[in-house]
Amino acid sequence: MVTATKKKMVQWDPADVKAELIKKYPPKVARKRAKQIMINEALENETPEITANVRTTPGIITMRGCTYAGCKGVIMGPTRDIVNLVHGPIGCSFYAWLTRRNQTDAGPDGDNYINYCFSTDMQEQDIIFGGEKKLAAAVQEIYDLMHPKSIAIFATCPVGLIGDDIHTVAKNMKDKLGDCNVYAFSCEGYKGVSQSAGHHIANNQVFRHIVGENDTPTEGEFKINLLGEYNIGGDGFEIDRIFKKCGITNIATFSGNSTYDQFATAHQADLNAVMCHRSINYVADMLETKFGIPWVKVNFIGANATAKSLRKIAAYFEDQALIDRVEAVIKEEMPEVETAVADVRSRTEGKTAMLFVGGSRAHHYQELFKEMGMKVISAGYEFAHRDDYEGRQVLPNLKVDADSRNIEEIEVEADETRFKPRKTPVQMVALEDAGVKFKHYDGLAPDMDEGTLIIDDLNQYEAEKLVEIMKPDIFCAGIKEKFSIMKLGVPMKQLHSYDSGGPYAGFQGAINFYHEIDRLTSSKVWTYLKAPWQESPELTAAYVWE
Ligand code: CFM
Numbered sequence: 001m002v003t004a005t006k007k008k009m010v011q012w013d014p015a016d017v018k019a020e021l022i023k024k025y026p027p028k029v030a031r032k033r034a035k036q037i038m039i040n041e042a043l044e045n046e047t048p049e050i051t052a053n054v055r056t057t058p059g060i061i062t063m064r065g066c067t068y069a070g071c072k073g074v075i076m077g078p079t080r081d082i083v084n085l086v087h088g089p090i091g092c093s094f095y096a097w098l099t100r101r102n103q104t105d106a107g108p109d110g111d112n113y114i115n116y117c118f119s120t121d122m123q124e125q126d127i128i129f130g131g132e133k134k135l136a137a138a139v140q141e142i143y144d145l146m147h148p149k150s151i152a153i154f155a156t157c158p159v160g161l162i163g164d165d166i167h168t169v170a171k172n173m174k175d176k177l178g179d180c181n182v183y184a185f186s187c188e189g190y191k192g193v194s195q196s197a198g199h200h201i202a203n204n205q206v207f208r209h210i211v212g213e214n215d216t217p218t219e220g221e222f223k224i225n226l227l228g229e230y231n232i233g234g235d236g237f238e239i240d241r242i243f244k245k246c247g248i249t250n251i252a253t254f255s256g257n258s259t260y261d262q263f264a265t266a267h268q269a270d271l272n273a274v275m276c277h278r279s280i281n282y283v284a285d286m287l288e289t290k291f292g293i294p295w296v297k298v299n300f301i302g303a304n305a306t307a308k309s310l311r312k313i314a315a316y317f318e319d320q321a322l323i324d325r326v327e328a329v330i331k332e333e334m335p336e337v338e339t340a341v342a343d344v345r346s347r348t349e350g351k352t353a354m355l356f357v358g359g360s361r362a363h364h365y366q367e368l369f370k371e372m373g374m375k376v377i378s379a380g381y382e383f384a385h386r387d388d389y390e391g392r393q394v395l396p397n398l399k400v401d402a403d404s405r406n407i408e409e410i411e412v413e414a415d416e417t418r419f420k421p422r423k424t425p426v427q428m429v430a431l432e433d434a435g436v437k438f439k440h441y442d443g444l445a446p447d448m449d450e451g452t453l454i455i456d457d458l459n460q461y462e463a464e465k466l467v468e469i470m471k472p473d474i475f476c477a478g479i480k481e482k483f484s485i486m487k488l489g490v491p492m493k494q495l496h497s498y499d500s501g502g503p504y505a506g507f508q509g510a511i512n513f514y515h516e517i518d519r520l521t522s523s524k525v526w527t528y529l530k531a532p533w534q535e536s537p538e539l540t541a542a543y544v545w546e
Helices: 015-023 029-038 068-075 090-094 122-128 132-146 157-163 164-175 196-209 236-246 260-268 277-291 303-317 320-348 366-371 386-390 392-397 423-432 460-470 479-486 505-520
Strands: 007-009 037-040 082-087 150-153 183-186 224-229 249-255 271-276 294-297 352-356 375-380 453-455 473-476 493-496 543-545
Touching: 007 277, 015 029, 015 037, 015 453, 015 460, 029 037, 068 082, 068 150, 068 183, 068 196, 068 249, 082 132, 082 277, 132 150, 132 164, 164 183, 164 453, 183 196, 183 236, 183 375, 196 277, 196 375, 224 236, 224 277, 236 249, 236 320, 236 505, 249 260, 260 277, 271 277, 271 303, 277 386, 294 303, 303 320, 303 366, 303 505, 320 505, 352 366, 352 460, 366 375, 366 505, 375 460, 375 543, 453 460, 460 479, 473 479, 479 493, 493 505
Parallel strands: 082 150, 150 183, 224 249, 224 271, 271 294, 352 375, 352 473, 375 453, 473 493
Antiparallel strands: 007 543, 037 453
């Protein structure tokens, strides 16, 4: 019987844990999963190789989402004044309707369509006879009702299967309406192995149809775009607060609380700060090739990471007044953070965490846990690629397979009139030497301890096994995992939606996170629960209870 006393775990060997995770699989599946479960070690000048961005074996209950989720839900969903019209059965819209906590602020213009759910609501007869006319009628209806600047059309699985030409419908409607930019995304759910394919499809079309469409000069100095920040739980609001205080102008966020005009003027920025590398690195590269804007990796999750990212942006602009202002802001913000850390650390120090989230948070959130003195013993992504684990230096060696070949790579060239290098080659080299690395991301593995387990595309079965064996103090993932983990008697924090919490970015966000994790890991409620494995002598043998 587990009582309210402290528990102690028998130490595990990562190789044993790995063997246990794949023991029950048929040999072929076990071989495949073994390549996606990596024991982290420090090799000389490199990280061990992991298999990622491959199809999930049928029958395995993956944590992944679909390509449509990555395109409509993730990249385009957070925009506030573009009407997102889903061409498909109503279920596809319902499940993408306000289920991701990307927040918006209507701003002075008041345009905000985020609360609406737009769908062509395809029926059986549309599937049989085609849905193009219904789609054109829906675009017209939206225009008549709302007069938005722009309408984005998203394909769901049946649309690809029956072959509706959504791009021609979009073009015809754009020409007909005149003052409304209409474009479409071939982001059928089955298009790729995960939502990652949807990110790429969204990046391509945003770049092709919106970026650079508005040359009206933007105001402000030290202009940047913040790429890969989706304002979940208000993260983007906190980051914008800090930028404002520092005097940094954020032209466009891709795409938290963003507007059509932000995307359309994004080519006027002088630096791209990339937060979520996985979802938006394509836009960063294309903005550089076409307009000459360099990009740097940033991370605003974690107070120290926030300070470091601000310093990197200031260093790039090489302006002493900005550098001084950034230092003053950090100095002003940090005491409150330090007080909060000092308070929670007495309870969180030495506790363990597992993080299995999307394509960047399983890395970014390690900063916050480190600040709390907690250890991340296992982490992984649902759909990241090898470069997100091992660093971008592996990019030339990535295998192109049948699935990745399915996703369009668009050819981008320097814009004849608007390409302008922001720095001279000499300046770029000097900045690199001073630590401002361009087009650079080291990935998750180098930041994790030796002997930790890095697992790609973790599934329901393995998640439960991992928790049973390693018994973390907290498990972080999404809604699909939440209740099965809690039933094992382990606190669970959603790092996609933040449950009902947030923001967790920036300085104020870090304080919120410390308190939340302290609350969850210090709560006594779990000691009153009896987890199912505690009934089983075989599983109980893995633990020693004091
Ligand atoms: Fe980037 Fe995201 Fe993520 Fe992502 Fe996502 Fe998300 Fe995520 Mo959920 S864009 S990869 S597709 S940081 S919705 S805001 S939390 S899986 S780790």
